[in-house]
Amino acid sequence: MTKAVFKKGWWVPWSFLALPLAVYLIWVYIPIIQSFGYAFTKRDSLLYKTVYIGFDNFARMFQDKQFFVALKNNLVWLLYFVLVPIPLGLFIAMLFNNSFKGNRIYKTLFYLPMTLSFAIIGTIWMWIYNPDAGFLNMILRSTGLSDLARPWLGDSRFMTGALVAVGVWRQVPYIMILYLAGLQSVPVELVEAALIDGASWWQRFTRVILPVLAPATIVSITISIIDSLRAFDIIYVMTNTKARAAEVLASYMYTSSFQYQDYGYGSAIAVIQFLITLSFILVYINRTLKAEQESGL
Amino acid sequence: MFNEKSKRRVLKAGFYLLSTALVAFWLIPLVLAFFTSVKSMDEIMGTGAMWAFPKSWRFDNYAKVWSSIGMGRYVLNTIFITVPSVLGTLVLSSLAAFALAFYGFKLNRMILVMFIAGMLIPFQMLMIPVFRFTDSIGLMNTRIGVILFHIAFQLGFCTFFLRNFFRQVPFSLVEAPRIDGASDFRIYWQIIMPLAKPSLAALAVLEFTWIWNDLLWSLVLLQSDRLKPVTLGLANMQGEFISYYNMTASGSIIAMILPLVFFLAFQRYFVSGMTVGAVKG
Known part of the structure; x- marks a missing residue:
């Protein structure tokens, strides 16, 4: 932090900051504060005005079954977002991190899903899950597993799992990229040697490679958790937020606010979602600033 | 049993095999979307396999959309x-x-x-x-x-x-x-x-x-x-x-x-x- 200091008027940096900071405050920070405020209000339809109701929205939440459905689904999202993309992304990064020709093409191709919007991804996966003509059921039937074929998006028991799978499909390439960056600090030969020496492979992996990758792992886990808590687009596109059994906090907030016009309750849900996310945001920031100090920037 | 060189050759073959399989598997949804996009509705509904390789390529679907x-x-x-x-x-x-x-x-x-x-x-x-x-x-x-x-x-x-x-x-x-x-x-x-x-x-x-x-x-x-x-x-x-x-x-x-x-x-x-x-x- 001590590196670059222009000494002139105190106002010089602020003249650069004024506009961007003002824009950021108006569209990001003031809204955050406002949402906290709205969470304690309710629109009174008889009086045509918004009234303060204290913690009533939060109290109502604890008796709202649908809120707990959303919370539970978010937990499922979170678990799968940590348990699948982290090890799989690491494995694929190790696989692609080598000196063989053509590995760049593999990386590029594998990364493609990351560049697509959930609107597109959702549309495509809708046909994969199609109960009659969908690819998944077709494969299951043709391999003699007809018993497993089911209406993936039509059965409340499997809906969330089916949606999470789509999210995971897009998340794995992202985690791979993060690990590939982390692997830059491990010599390629070391990783390859670890693969060749079958016997000591596991030892080298756990004692040499994993410790080096620890920062990448922390960032990957934190980011995956934050992403899982933000999940909305997939659910909107694939269920049109009409499947209540698949709802998560983000989509429940959306339906409460914009379909039922219950802004107060919607804001209260957003506040809970925010508070859950906040702890992970703090981990991320702490990690980032620490890494920066270590690198001496 | 194996010398370094042949070990490396095995590793290389393993890499290409595994990587190709993995990428192919991961991109199935995109390939299927592309196949579907160039078919006529008759072809999609006619064959049991909605996902099969297209028989005729109907690029005019794109113009229509x-x-x-x-x-x-x-x-x-x-x-x-x-x-x-x-x-x-x-x-x-x-x-x-x-x-x-x-x-x-x-x-x-x-x-x-x-x-x-x-x-x-x-x-x-x-x-x-x-x-x-x-x-x-x-x-x-x-x-x-x-x-x-x-x-x-x-x-x-x-x-x-x-x-x-x-x-x-x-x-x-x-x-x-x-x-x-x-x-x-x-x-x-x-x-x-x-x-x-x-x-x-x-x-x-x-x-x-x-x-x-x-x-x-x-x-x-x-x-x-x-x-x-x-x-x-x-x-x-x-x-x-x-x-x-x-x-x-x-x-x-x-x-x-x-x-x-x-x-x-x-x-x-x-x-x-x-x-x-x-x-x-």
Whole structure:
């Protein structure tokens, strides 16, 4: 932090900051504060005005079954977002991190899903899950597993799992990229040697490679958790937020606010979602600033 | 049993085999979407396997989706939203990043943390207030309303990203012209910005993709179908053309083509950008 200091008027940096900071405050920070405020209000339809109701929205939440459905689904999202993309992304990064020709093409191709919007991804996966003509059921039937074929998006028991799978499909390439960056600090030969020496492979992996990758792992886990808590687009596109059994906090907030016009309750849900996310945001920031100090920037 | 050389050969074969299988498996959904997009409805419904390799290639599906279903309009709308948003956010964030990278002042660290934290919060926290604010300043259902929000929200990541880059600039490059009497703004505009061209390009590519892919904010801030971007257009198409798989498939392909071309052309930038902040929108 001590590196670059222009000494002139105190106002010089602020003249650069004024506009961007003002824009950021108006569209990001003031809204955050406002949402906290709205969470304690309710629109009174008889009086045509918004009234303060204290913690009533939060109290109502604890008796709202649908809120707990959303919370539970978010937990499922979170678990799968940590348990699948982290090890799989690491494995694929190790696989692609080598000196063989053509590995760049593999990386590029594998990364493609990351560049697509959930609107597109959702549309495509809708046909994969199609109960009659969908690819998944077709494969299951043709391999003699007809018993497993089911209406993936039509059965409340499997809906969330089916949606999470789509999210995971897009998340794995992202985690791979993060690990590939982390692997830059491990010599390629070391990783390859670890693969060749079958016997000591596991030892080298756990004692040499994993410790080096620890920062990448922390960032990957934190980011995956934050992403899982933000999940909305997939659910909107694939269920049109009409499947209540698949709802998560983000989509429940959306339906409460914009379909039922219950802004107060919607804001209260957003506040809970925010508070859950906040702890992970703090981990991320702490990690980032620490890494920066270590690198001496 | 094996010498080093043959071990390596086995490893190499293993790598190609496993990698090819993996990539092929992962991209199945995209390949299937492409196959579906060039089939006629008769072919899709006629054969039991909706997903089989196309017998005849009906590229006119694309023309149909583009003009009669109106995908062209949606694509244009997205461009009209995305391009100004990217430019705006680059200009504003580079100003903020310049201040945070080169000046030591009391609130420097706190403002940096504010920008970083802001980019990670759940969007739902902003939805109602931004909706109301946009409405109150008369920008509801206008492109400007969405553009301003994108510019503002993306400032978090962009400022963080550019500040990190600016801090790697040798300080002498900034100090020397100062001694010669250059103003701070000139240093920003004529020295730092030209130097930052590669990272500005990287950032532009990332931001282009993210804003292009946005669904939520257009959903909240735009009501009229005339203004809707391609992501919403696609979601709407699902309602109207749900059983016309070939139409929705070619619609998806059209919607993905530009970000895809961008990614393939500027891949290196893209990947380095993703890992700098390790955050995506």
